[in-house]
Amino acid sequence: MIKLTAVLSIFLLFATFSAKAQELDSISLDSSLIQLSGVVVSEETLAELPYTTVLDRTSKRGVFCDYYGYFTMVVYPGDTLIFSAYGHKTSNYVVPDTLEDNFYSIIHVMEVDTIDLPNVEVYPWPSREDFARAFVNMDPYDDAIRRAQRQLSGESLAFAAARLDIDGSLAYGTVQSQYQTKLYTQNQLPANNLLNPYAWSKLIKDWKEGKLSKQ
Secondary structure (H helix, E strand, C coil): CCHHHHHHHHCCCCCCCHHHHHHHHHHHHHCCCEEEEEEEEEEECCCCCCCCCEEEEECCCEEECCCCEEEEECCCCCCCEEEEEEEECEEECCCCCCCCCEEEEEEEECCCCCCCCCCCCCCCCCCCCHHHHHHHCCCCCCCCCHHHHHHHHHHHHHHHHHHCCCHHHHHHHHHHHHHHHHHHHCCCCCCCCCCCHHHHHHHHHHHHCCHHHHH
């Protein structure tokens, strides 16, 4: 019983080696296979075309390019490849049958597909009658320039500024002013305009001229 088991094991081992040898022979005999790699780019900008479809029409197999337009596939010499990408014309590429190496790289350029659409007239009104009515009733003096001048007037800007909080630039300017005043009066008493004769003379002059009542 032991001898029979040993004989069967040796037979199975030789059968496995024979199958592997036949598989290696078939691979070595098929030396015409080519590992074709390449990048698909656009004709106008030479930018990569991601996710382009590459179909081998001979073997009915295909691949997709990656995000950078790169692809790789196994082909035979003389196979016809069909490249298809959105916004570009479908193009063909025939694998040369005079290649000596089993590895080949290409850069495939695709032509932009220009689609001419019919002219479309866009109106902001449903019909010509509505357009004519709006054209007749419009105010020609209230154009965009006058509206911009009215919105950018001093009163409008002052009203908008009064409703806005102090931003970073104003706060920074206030802090810098205080810092400069502190440096100016360093090791001295702070300036007091109540004892400033120039300020008193200016106040009396404005009072005589009536500027204080106008304010």
